[in-house]
Amino acid sequence: METHDVRAHRSKDELKREDQLAWKIASVAADPVEVDAEATDMIINRIIDNASVAIASLNRGPIKSARAMANAHLRSGGATLFGMPADHTVCAEWAAWANGTAVRELDFHDTFLAADYSHPGDNIPPVLAVAQQCGKDGRDLVRGIATGYEIQVNLVKAICLHEHKIDHIAHIGPSASAAVGTLLGLPTEVIFQSVQQGLHTTVTTRQSRKGEISSWKAFAPAYAGKLAIEAVDRCMRGEGAPSPIYEGEDSVISFILNGRTARDQGKSPYEPTYHVPLPGAGEAKRAILETYTKEHSAEYQSQALIDLAFRMGKEIDDFDKVKSIVLHTSHHTHYVIGTGAGDPQKMDPNASRETLDHSIMYIFAVALQDGEWHHVKSYAPERAQRPDTVRLWHKISTIEDPEWTRRYHSHDPNEKAFGAKVVITMEDGRVIEDELGIANAHPFGARPFGREEYIKKFRTLTDDILEKSESERFLDLVQQLPNLNAEQVRTLNPVAPNGYLVENPAKGIF
Helix, strand or coil: CEEEEECCCCHHHCCCHHHCHHHHHHHHHHCCCCCCHHHHHHHHHHHHHHHHHHHHCCCCHHHHHHHHHHHCCEEEEEEECCECCCCCEECHHHHHHHHHHHHHCCCCCCECCCCCCCCHHHHHHHHHHHHHHHCCCHHHHHHHHHHHHHHHHHHHHHCCCHHHCECHHHHHHHHHHHHHHHHHCCCHHHHHHHHHHHHHCCCCEHHHHCCCCCCHHHHHHHHHHHHHHHHHHHHHCCCCCCCCCCCCCCCHHHHCCHHHHHHHCCCCCCCCCEEEEECCCCCCCCHHHHCECCCCCCCHHHHHHHHHHHHHHCCCCCHHHEEEEEEEECHHHHHHHCHHHCCHHHHCCCCCHHHHCCCHHHHHHHHHHHCCCCCCHHHCHHHHCCHHHHHHHCCEEEEECHHHHHHHHCCCCCCCCCCEEEEEEECCCCEEEEEECCCCCCCCCCCCCCHHHHHHHHHHHHCCCCCHHHHHHHHHHHCCHHHCCHHHHCCCCCECCCCCCCCCCCCCCC
16 A cells, blocks of 8 residues: 555646646546455445345435436436346436435445545445446446445545545545446546546535434435546546545545634645545555445444443333433544534434434433334334433433544554443443443454354345345355356346335426
């Protein structure tokens, strides 16, 4: 890996394009290096993982809306939609929109946490959609997906967006643009312009994950993937982009990220701030192996705490005798999904599913009482409004512990942790204390996910939906991914039985 120092520059510096981060990203994307067997196997796992959660969400509100919009843009020889027959095709950018929304809706696919948050599996829908429309084979698809993971993971390691209240989809714009560039075998110049447009058009605020969280949380990554496809299309036609997009005097670093912060503090906004790692020429793209999926349908920082709640709940006979529960945890967990966020909605029994998914207080209470977690039942209104759950929920608080924050940011995989120490105090004075740093399903956890677990997750989420023959067809096909021809790539999205899909009858503009 090579580390690149990235900072804002004055226009008069005339920063050479070869010295710009977007060019370096494009160079990685244009490098023809092959994807090794281990990374390829994990790509297959994540396509299975995406399909699991997408099929399980097919009839949820945001997916019905996104599918209706996509179906207003039919295209012969285009891309396919989750749940729809392979001969039903739409424009690639709209397939990315609908399929990306389906993947994201349940907050149940893969994750990578470092300086920022990310769900790198969000790169798969736009790359697959373009592969289908442009007639690319399995090897091309693998190479494109590997690039998407590589760029997003390394941006997430180096550049924190959330501290400036920018949503993490701003890392998907560049990564998905680069991924599509790799898929299509585009030259560095075209990918360079696409990466810049991909970033410029996807800088949005984190209000999408604050307060009363709406369905936009599911739409946001799909929006970035759609815009990435459009960016590549424009740049393939010879169009350029705002440049330099990261380092420019009036651009992202200087007026949105650390440069702006430095300026507000009376400091120079042009000092070195970010150190971005990227593979060198000829170096394999293996960043996907640093990412991890979810066993439970909830914000990743709650995964270990759900496992811990299962364990601790067994020690409590009467939950009404709990006096208080305090989660000693990282800065991120405390301020994003804990009481440090200051969001009253996180304690509201009438809150949306999206909000409950970002309330560790609610999640821990339900997991503690039930000893299990279900992607539908655990969020149902009747579950959230149960009086004994509300009483327990409102006794839970979080505090930041510097040691958990340090471990959260550690670059040592043996130390890095996303959990907490939990102290439960009972009315009689008894104290129950336990801690867990990483989820059971994490690569270093008690029960790491492998191919068998990904397939089990797929079956658990889809067996009540897909016909057995269709489930087996998809699983057999995807496990042959590197050897698939273009026609087979067009059939990679599982098809729901006739009559299963419920459509949104509302009319829009399209």
